[in-house]
Amino acid sequence: MTSNRRTFAIISHPDAGKTTLTEKLLLQGGAIHLAGEVKARGDQRRARSDWMKIEQQRGISVTSSVMTFEREGVTFNLLDTPGHEDFSEDTYRTLTAVDSAIMVIDAAKGIEPQTRKLFEVCRLRSVPIITFVNKVDREGRPVFELLDEIADMLALDVSPQMYPVGMGGEFQGILDFASGEVVVPEGPSREFKGKRVADFDLPEEIAENVELAQIGYPEFDLEAYRNGDLTPVYFGSALKNFGVTELIEAIARIAPPPRAQPAGDKQIAPDHGEVSGFIFKVQANMDPNHRDRIAFMRQVSGTFKRGMKLIPSGLGKPIAIHSPILFFAQDREIADTAEAGDIIGIPNHGTLRVGDTLSEKNQLRFTGLPNFAPEILRRVQLKDPTKTKQLRKALDDLSEEGVIQVFYPEIGAQHIVGVVGQLQLDVLISRLSAEYKVEAALEASPFATARWLKGDAKLLDEFESFNRANLARDRDGDLVFMAKSPWDVNYQVEKNPELSFSATKER
Numbered sequence: 001m002t003s004n005r006r007t008f009a010i011i012s013h014p015d016a017g018k019t020t021l022t023e024k025l026l027l028q029g030g031a032i033h034l035a036g037e038v039k040a041r042g043d044q045r046r047a048r049s050d051w052m053k054i055e056q057q058r059g060i061s062v063t064s065s066v067m068t069f070e071r072e073g074v075t076f077n078l079l080d081t082p083g084h085e086d087f088s089e090d091t092y093r094t095l096t097a098v099d100s101a102i103m104v105i106d107a108a109k110g111i112e113p114q115t116r117k118l119f120e121v122c123r124l125r126s127v128p129i130i131t132f133v134n135k136v137d138r139e140g141r142p143v144f145e146l147l148d149e150i151a152d153m154l155a156l157d158v159s160p161q162m163y164p165v166g167m168g169g170e171f172q173g174i175l176d177f178a179s180g181e182v183v184v185p186e187g188p189s190r191e192f193k194g195k196r197v198a199d200f201d202l203p204e205e206i207a208e209n210v211e212l213a214q215i216g217y218p219e220f221d222l223e224a225y226r227n228g229d230l231t232p233v234y235f236g237s238a239l240k241n242f243g244v245t246e247l248i249e250a251i252a253r254i255a256p257p258p259r260a261q262p263a264g265d266k267q268i269a270p271d272h273g274e275v276s277g278f279i280f281k282v283q284a285n286m287d288p289n290h291r292d293r294i295a296f297m298r299q300v301s302g303t304f305k306r307g308m309k310l311i312p313s314g315l316g317k318p319i320a321i322h323s324p325i326l327f328f329a330q331d332r333e334i335a336d337t338a339e340a341g342d343i344i345g346i347p348n349h350g351t352l353r354v355g356d357t358l359s360e361k362n363q364l365r366f367t368g369l370p371n372f373a374p375e376i377l378r379r380v381q382l383k384d385p386t387k388t389k390q391l392r393k394a395l396d397d398l399s400e401e402g403v404i405q406v407f408y409p410e411i412g413a414q415h416i417v418g419v420v421g422q423l424q425l426d427v428l429i430s431r432l433s434a435e436y437k438v439e440a441a442l443e444a445s446p447f448a449t450a451r452w453l454k455g456d457a458k459l460l461d462e463f464e465s466f467n468r469a470n471l472a473r474d475r476d477g478d479l480v481f482m483a484k485s486p487w488d489v490n491y492q493v494e495k496n497p498e499l500s501f502s503a504t505k506e507r
């Protein structure tokens with residue numbers, strides 16, 4: 001069975017145009033759930049208000065997490081990666097739930113730090129990437145310079161699929177290599193559809209460059225793209241809705257359908273005989289009067305039906321999923337089912353955790369959804385010492401949600417929180433106060449990073465007796481080595497070759 005699902009994310013540096021592109025993708029597809037500033041129009045307004053009602057009833061805001069749209073028989077699930085300058089584990093995890101990504105680059109800026117970081121996360125999992133060079137309606141850097149920068153900085157083969165006919169004031173359109181046509185701007189910019197011109201008279205210099213672009217770079221190779229070794233490059237202007245159709249068509253044509261997911265030494269394919277999936281994100285209610293959470297499950301296999309019972313790996317007994325949020329309410333007939341590649345929002349009271357597997361038979365565990373070694377570690381100091389219990393509960397909850405990681409040192413009573421980005425700490429403090437009425441401050445901790453320890457029980461005991469001051473337990477009770485510096489880690493790794501010091505922990 002070939003699936004018509006394309007589950008993807010957009011990765012970019014802030015300001016490159018992710019929001020604008022998302023809006024245009026949704027407008028071109030039959031957008032169902034329109035998020036944030038994205039403006040709903042016509043028929044879509046109705047769908048939007050349905051959605052907002054759900055949000056109000058549940059008192060949550062989940063719209064921007066998953067956006068589903070359809071176009072010419074293909075269903076696109078666009079997963080939002082938080083658009084902050086700062087990096088969080090949420091972003092990493094969202095990227096474990098997609099099958100491919102669109103990398104948006106500002107034509108005037110090229111590869112920026114955040115693009116690069118997100119790219120590296122995709123590379124870890126060989127996520128295939130289509131590049132969209134945005135803002136060609138403005139003066140940008142020379143095309144070859146951009147192509148070479150992508151190739152060099154990301155160590156990736158680039159295969160241009162288009163060539164902009166001028167940029168900025170000189171911009172005339174985009175030559176599409178596949179058809180040989182030039183897409184030229186036509187009509188008012190919002191509704192705008194590019195007109196295709198077959199016999200466009202290219203300026204001589206552009207014609208030469210087009211030839212160079214085609215012979216000087218690797219030809220598109222589907223397998224190399226799907227392995228994450230080659231990126232096809234498209235050009236356009238999200239703002240002017242230009243090149244977006246070509247981009248959607250490319251996603252439909254070449255982006256991979258739902259991939260098999262690793263579960264230990266097995267690979268679970270979409271046609272595996274039962275419904276299964278994993279939780280990659282938990283979003284708690286920002287309204288302090290309700291404690292509901294939405295767990296986001298990436299479906300890996302089977303056909304899900306409303307009311308179905310699934311067994312969460314963390315619970316061991318089945319739960320009936322009566323009121324799933326299927327990001328998919330346009331067509332009532334399919335509103336109650338979901339397929340591999342889809343995302344299902346499952347309301348719950350904290351029973352579902354990031355990393356949990358859900359399945360009908362409870363016989364498999366998806367792997368590869370990691371915790372990352374924190375890069376910032378802080379001690380949590382309570383302003384009111386009588387609130388220890390509330391603090392512990394709050395930290396457990398928030399670490400379950402993946403907002404932070406929490407470590408309980410073997411010596412001393414102060415909890416240590418770990419994050420990979422500063423923003424996570426700001427979120428922590430404000431949520432402790434708003435949702436748990438716990439006023440806390442963060443202070444420096446003596447530790448710089450952490451490593452999960454594994455090995456023979458006897459050797460671990462021995463290590464523990466010598467290094468108690470540098471050991472902690474995470475919220476699962478697993479042993480963690482708290483290091484004062486990277487040097488400290490290396491020293492212990494060399495000294496204890498039989499133990500493994502891991503920078504990630506898979507659940």
Ligand code: G4P
Pocket residue numbers: 012013014015016017018019020021083134135136137138236237238239240
């Ligand atoms: P982000 O989500 O990646 O952070 O970027 P966003 O879409 O918000 O776009 C950042 C800025 O770049 C916005 O301008 C947006 O209008 C502009 N932009 C996006 N795509 C294009 C494009 O193709 N061409 C041009 N010329 N500009 C583009 P802003 O001034 O910051 O905001 P606004 O007041 O225009 O909304």
